[in-house]
Amino acid sequence: xxxxAPLPARDFSPYAAAHLLWRAGFGGTWKEAEELAALGLDGxxxxxxxxxxxxxxxxxxxxxxxxxxxxxxxxxxxALPDEREREKERQVRRETEQRNIRELQIWWLDRMxxxxxxxxxxxxxxxxxxxxxxxxxxxxxxxxxEETHPIWQQNQTFRExxxxxxPDQLRAVIHDPAMLVxxxxxxxxxxxxxxxxxxxxxxxxxTGVGHYSETDVKESARALTGYGIDRENWTFxxxxxxxxxxxxxxxxxSGCFGGDDIVRIITEQPATAKFMARKILxxxxxTHPGExxxxxxxxxxxxxxxxxxxxxxxxFRSQLFYxxxxxxxxxxxxxxxxxxxxxxxxxxxxxDDLILGALRVMGQNLFFPPDVNGWPxxxxxxxxxxxxxxYNFANFLMHGVSPDEFKTFDRQVNRGGNRRTFLETQRNPxxxxxxxxxxxxxxxxxRLVLSNKDIANxxxxxxxxxxxxxxxxxxxxxxxxxxxxxxxxxMSVEDVNFDERARGLVHLIMSSPDYQLC
Amino acid sequence: xxLHTRREFLSTGLKGAGLLAVSTFAPAFVARTAAATGAGRxxxxxxxxxxxxxxxxxxxxxxxxxDLYAKARPTIRIPGRDTLKLxxxxxxxxxxxxxxxxxxxxxxxxxxxxxxxxxxxxxFRSMEIWHTGGDDTxxxxxxxxxxxxxxxxxxxxxxRNLPGEIGVSLGKVMPQAFRNRANVGLAINDPxxxxxxxxxxxxxxxxxxxxxxxxxxxPGGGGTMAPASGGISGNEPGTMDFLRHTAMNAVVxxxxxxxxxxxxxxxxxxxxGELSSQLQMVARLITGDFPTRVYYVAQGGYDTHADQLGHxxxxxxxxxxxxxxxxxxxxKQKAADRVVVLAFSEFGRRVAENGSRGTDHGAAxxxxxxxxTIQGGLHGTAPDLSDLVDGDVKHxxxxxxxxxxxxxxxxxxxxxxxxxxxxxxxxxxRQRG
Numbered sequence: 001x002x003x004x005a006p007l008p009a010r011d012f013s014p015y016a017a018a019h020l021l022w023r024a025g026f027g028g029t030w031k032e033a034e035e036l037a038a039l040g041l042d043g044x045x046x047x048x049x050x051x052x053x054x055x056x057x058x059x060x061x062x063x064x065x066x067x068x069x070x071x072x073x074x075x076x077x078x079a080l081p082d083e084r085e086r087e088k089e090r091q092v093r094r095e096t097e098q099r100n101i102r103e104l105q106i107w108w109l110d111r112m113x114x115x116x117x118x119x120x121x122x123x124x125x126x127x128x129x130x131x132x133x134x135x136x137x138x139x140x141x142x143x144x145x146e147e148t149h150p151i152w153q154q155n156q157t158f159r160e161x162x163x164x165x166x167p168d169q170l171r172a173v174i175h176d177p178a179m180l181v182x183x184x185x186x187x188x189x190x191x192x193x194x195x196x197x198x199x200x201x202x203x204x205x206x207t208g209v210g211h212y213s214e215t216d217v218k219e220s221a222r223a224l225t226g227y228g229i230d231r232e233n234w235t236f237x238x239x240x241x242x243x244x245x246x247x248x249x250x251x252x253x254s255g256c257f258g259g260d261d262i263v264r265i266i267t268e269q270p271a272t273a274k275f276m277a278r279k280i281l282x283x284x285x286x287t288h289p290g291e292x293x294x295x296x297x298x299x300x301x302x303x304x305x306x307x308x309x310x311x312x313x314x315x316f317r318s319q320l321f322y323x324x325x326x327x328x329x330x331x332x333x334x335x336x337x338x339x340x341x342x343x344x345x346x347x348x349x350x351x352d353d354l355i356l357g358a359l360r361v362m363g364q365n366l367f368f369p370p371d372v373n374g375w376p377x378x379x380x381x382x383x384x385x386x387x388x389x390x391y392n393f394a395n396f397l398m399h400g401v402s403p404d405e406f407k408t409f410d411r412q413v414n415r416g417g418n419r420r421t422f423l424e425t426q427r428n429p430x431x432x433x434x435x436x437x438x439x440x441x442x443x444x445x446x447r448l449v450l451s452n453k454d455i456a457n458x459x460x461x462x463x464x465x466x467x468x469x470x471x472x473x474x475x476x477x478x479x480x481x482x483x484x485x486x487x488x489x490x491m492s493v494e495d496v497n498f499d500e501r502a503r504g505l506v507h508l509i510m511s512s513p514d515y516q517l518c
Numbered sequence: 519x520x521l522h523t524r525r526e527f528l529s530t531g532l533k534g535a536g537l538l539a540v541s542t543f544a545p546a547f548v549a550r551t552a553a554a555t556g557a558g559r560x561x562x563x564x565x566x567x568x569x570x571x572x573x574x575x576x577x578x579x580x581x582x583x584x585d586l587y588a589k590a591r592p593t594i595r596i597p598g599r600d601t602l603k604l605x606x607x608x609x610x611x612x613x614x615x616x617x618x619x620x621x622x623x624x625x626x627x628x629x630x631x632x633x634x635x636x637x638x639x640x641x642f643r644s645m646e647i648w649h650t651g652g653d654d655t656x657x658x659x660x661x662x663x664x665x666x667x668x669x670x671x672x673x674x675x676x677x678r679n680l681p682g683e684i685g686v687s688l689g690k691v692m693p694q695a696f697r698n699r700a701n702v703g704l705a706i707n708d709p710x711x712x713x714x715x716x717x718x719x720x721x722x723x724x725x726x727x728x729x730x731x732x733x734x735x736x737p738g739g740g741g742t743m744a745p746a747s748g749g750i751s752g753n754e755p756g757t758m759d760f761l762r763h764t765a766m767n768a769v770v771x772x773x774x775x776x777x778x779x780x781x782x783x784x785x786x787x788x789x790x791g792e793l794s795s796q797l798q799m800v801a802r803l804i805t806g807d808f809p810t811r812v813y814y815v816a817q818g819g820y821d822t823h824a825d826q827l828g829h830x831x832x833x834x835x836x837x838x839x840x841x842x843x844x845x846x847x848x849x850k851q852k853a854a855d856r857v858v859v860l861a862f863s864e865f866g867r868r869v870a871e872n873g874s875r876g877t878d879h880g881a882a883x884x885x886x887x888x889x890x891t892i893q894g895g896l897h898g899t900a901p902d903l904s905d906l907v908d909g910d911v912k913h914x915x916x917x918x919x920x921x922x923x924x925x926x927x928x929x930x931x932x933x934x935x936x937x938x939x940x941x942x943x944x945x946x947x948r949q950r951g
Contacts, residue, residue, distance in 0.1 A: 006609045145817070160840075184823040192873025195822045199879075203640050214908060247940055265664040285606070287757070329756065359706060363690055370691075373642055382761060383692040384768035390715050391765075399717045486722030500719075505718050508727060511759035512734040 003293060004318040005299075010040040016322050018465035022518040023284055023330070024048045024316060026112050026126025027340030030462050033444060037119055044117075045316045048069040049309060051123035055160050062103035063152030066093075069232045070147075100148040101141050105366045106352050108155065112339045113349060125312070130155065131161035132283055134366070137173050137205060138374035141367045150178040151235040151367050166276060166306035167267040170206065174259045175236045178231040179275075183372065186228045189242035189516045193221035200372050202266065210297060211271040219248040223257040224319065273302035280308075284313055286326040287378050293320075328466065328517045334362035335393040336392060336518070341397055341510065344463045345434040357406035358396065361389045361488045382516070394510030397432050435500035437493055455491055459505050466513060472514055476505055533718045565800055566664075566695070567793070567861040568842065569819030572641065574830060575866035575883030577899070577913075578614070579628055583607035587902035591643035591871040594827050594877070604628075604896065611833035614707030616842030617886075624894035625845070626886065627946055629920055630906050631901045637865065641821070641879070644864040650919055651696035651937050663921055664812055665698025666936045667929060686803070687814040688796035695814065702809075704771055709779050709799070712772035714765075778806035786847035793817040794840040796801025801847045804857060811929065820863055824874035837861070845888060857929050858889040858947070862917070868909050882913035885920055891928075893946050919944040 007016070018033035025048065028036075036044045068076070077089045112131075115124040117178035125388055134155065155175050161169050173179055174197075180186040181198035202212050225245025228234060252266050257375070266272055277298035288506065289297075297311070304310050315321055332340065338359060349355050355431035359365060364375055365385050375381075396402045440458070450458075456476035460468040468476075483489040491501050492503045509515055582598030583606060601609025602618040610618050620626040636654045638644045639808035643654075651666075652659030661669075662683055685696040687705045696703035706712055718724035737759060742803060777948045782802035787936055788794045796815040805815070817840075819833050848854040866883025882901065901911035918941040927947030934940050 079697050195878050231865040306848050334779050384764055385705040385707045387764050479730055482726050484720050513758050
């Protein structure tokens, strides 16, 4: 297949390496891109794809099982004489878990930020795929689960199986406690099968709509009856008495099917390979991949037994991946936008409430997908509201100006609780600690005399990480040559306000449409 | 940013030759700013309330006298004595007390049993069908029905003479219903942050930054498409242009909206909640004559597969209180005769409850229309629970008949053109007095 012919090794420039880092991870510094480029195309792709899986990771404290299980808690609370007291206890438990899930969000964001091709244990592609699977098998904390432990379990399952063959992933999902509760399968029993999970299993998770009948939904729902959980410790439990053992007929096959049979039959469908190939291409290669691309990639994927690792090896080495069709065609997700910017600044995560608030208003609240369809992504990340919020987020990163909406907790998360509303929007101590000057010094990028153009191109390279469109580089150079009084005065690294002015440049770079794409 | 620099920004933005010449929608925001100075007072306004997740129609408008209803729902039926009676056989859910008042005053219409042929039980596909006005019997449509309405309003005319050519959605996402040729529309979550802020310490530097920001985000800024040195850079041309349009549209509209929200007041007591705060903003934009004719708000959570009784009651309570407060607010401010509210959900739910004291995805369900100028009461025919298809009720009224009634009767736009077919016949709007 011509499209997947490998890129000539000599074309693997630092720009190409930066592109690979954005797609297979969360971006990085220009230095990291240069280091990756030095490994050569095969070496770089190997480094990113052949990582050592993070199996057996320990749950962070916020995600340990609650000391008092659901049943023990309910028994204790039900014994309380007063309804108000009962409600208060429940409220306390809810708030504890709401704090915990936010800590888990931070824990994950920290991992993404720490991930790097040179990190020994935290791998960019592993975290990027964990995020991909979280959106694909979208499960929400709210309403039904409301405990952090099962959410973490699922997150770790996605991490461990990030590059696993798709049938293994589907099998894990039909045994995942959080999923079974989220899509109401845990209580599904024979005679009254609940169709919610069975339907989404095909419509959203595998074949896509139009490749099954209503009967197939009903029959697979029967096969999945009895797939429940032990709520005491959030483990999978097969409830024999609730399972319908009789014959089912599903997608043209019949037998006394259970869940594993359903997964087998689903993954035998060409539609599944196509649906997944499209989704993977859309997220990792190019937005709206055409049939010319989806068909051959789907065939390759299915023929290899859904070997995702092999697929990424060929995609990330392909000419296509580094062609105009693929590069800068993907709208950065809010998480990618934020983590990528922080990586460029080599900064730590900002204060918890601010980074989580910012991500929420940009439209990506981890563990709170909008619905079971996950985040639609692509152009849907952008509307008048979210685009301005992205630009305002840049202002926050550069100058600590944090709009009030970053600071208010999600009403869903914090129903009627201690919502903080401080109105000050001045430069404040929440500002992210970043000195462009120090960074330039440590990179040895400083010469005493730098032209406006040099300075503009330096920051464009650090943050945009592609050859800048001329208009953009001219505009940033113009700003570099403008001092506080609007007069023309070039920047010098010896200026006391160099950092301030440099932040102003990066604020503008991040307020460009170009920066929204990778 | 000072008002002074903002005004300058607006004027440079609007007079900038490049902007007007190349942008497909630049005239639109000129129109909206111009219209804010006077036009719009007599325009009829439509507010869409989306009940996301699939509202259980049978437990909203309850056929309590029907034995089949009781039989299908052993644990989640609402007994007749608890309902707010509409007739000998029908009652509203007890949480809808506020709406019952509207109904009794002839200001609420219930269209029973609304759906479409070959009902689709996927949330996403069914929502898409409602948003686009297409269905599975025809080639797929991706434009929104309201988007086509906006297109029709502009067709061959100077949009500067037509206020309200884009829709406003109060929330983080843009409804597909707004999608049209120009792909515009406003989604506003928090008006306070609906602006771009320069960071310059002095107003002169801030002005330079604003100019540069404008340049980077100027629609049709063709030069930026080409990389400085040819080769690997480049992207889908539509995406960059879409980003620029979106940015400029937002910046220019944001000022106007913020000013109006500050100037206008709500004069009714609203409940707490997301839907309520969205409607409070809509009320202020309406009384402030913000020149748009269509607003979109949403309330989620209706996907009640398990233990639905309490949850559904809370949702409907929030829905009823928020909408009636909104109507009350408009009435106090003498704006109620200009507004019609239309509430829908992507589907109803299965007639028989499932084993988890909930209901699975179904088909037809009632729709609700509110306003001082509408034809209140019951419309359409009640669902026949003895005649089900796959366990679901058969629809009797097509949702596009409701759209047609609104387009022809309220928005004064020939519906056939928008909907691709003649769906007229349902009478939901009284002539405005």
